[in-house]
Amino acid sequence: MTSLNGWIVYNGHVTSSKFMDLFIELQGICANKGLNTKLIKHNELIPVIDKGRAILKGKYEDEKPDFIIYWDKDTALARHLEIMGFKVYNSALAIKNCDNKSLTYQILSEYEIPMPKTINAPLVYPSCKVNDFSFYDTVEQELGYPFVLKESYGSFGMQVYLIHNRDEFLQKVEELQYVPHLYQEFIETSKGRDMRLYIVGDRVVASMIRSSETDFRANAELGGNAASYEPTEAQKDLALRCAKILGVDFAGIDLLFAENDEAIVCEVNSNAHMKAIMKCTGINVAELIIDYIKKDLLRNNTKEHKKSIVRLAINPEK
CATH class of the missing domain: 3.30.470.20 (ATP-grasp fold, B domain)
Structure with a gap:
């Protein structure tokens, strides 16, 4: 089997060494496992829809990776790459x-997964302003104080707040009224x-x-x-x-x-x-992630090889 070539896609605006060290480590592990990879900034991939087809422009437009390790949260780009036929780990839908x-808790609730009581904040359009507080009165009644307020998008606990009283609550409502967020039961234990x-x-x-x-x-x-x-x-x-x-x-x-x-x-x-x-x-x-990806790729390639043999047996002229 020919060697597999892949991309490790990361956010091009990230410069922190703790992230870059991870991407470099992943690339090194791939090399040790016989996988050739390139580190590619997400903004080096220019997703274009031309004549109804998803294509890429830019320096990598002619390349066809066998797989993409997608270490970013730009799900629109990830989905674009999938539409083009590339295998992406994790998938665009999984990352989304x-x-x-808010979406995570909603999806898990369909399967009755145990989690804290959660209330999604209502959408407020940028041209509007919160002037009816009855919704927030109900949040207080349902959750009591203290409760947790989370921005829907965030990492490392940086967008998570413990709300102790109504003054703090309304202050955060004012501050985050245009930011998707939710309110959640505080698990004291x-x-x-x-x-x-x-x-x-x-x-x-x-x-x-x-x-x-x-x-x-x-x-x-x-x-x-x-x-x-x-x-x-x-x-x-x-x-x-x-x-x-x-x-x-x-x-x-x-x-x-x-x-x-x-x-x-x-x-x-x-x-x-x-x-x-x-x-x-x-x-x-x-290393375990790369082992999993390599095994998955080899398994899928074997399946495709078997399918091609079957197709040839049915119609040997193709």
């Missing part, structure tokens, strides 16, 4: 399902602690417990501590169910500790960073 937290289970394919490959003594959020990026953790079978099953429902090939799934330490879903991250979990567990999650 996870990136929009999980204050300052959660667990992350990293899924690759149909396996939980690494897990850590995160904790903070100074913040209700446990994210390592906010100063939380991380330690290797052995999840229960029930916790693994919950994480795997979420991964399957949302259609991810790999993801970091964050669970909270409810009453009696029962696990409930906090968030699902399709492009979860891996530095903390690899450091505290000693498990090279990046």
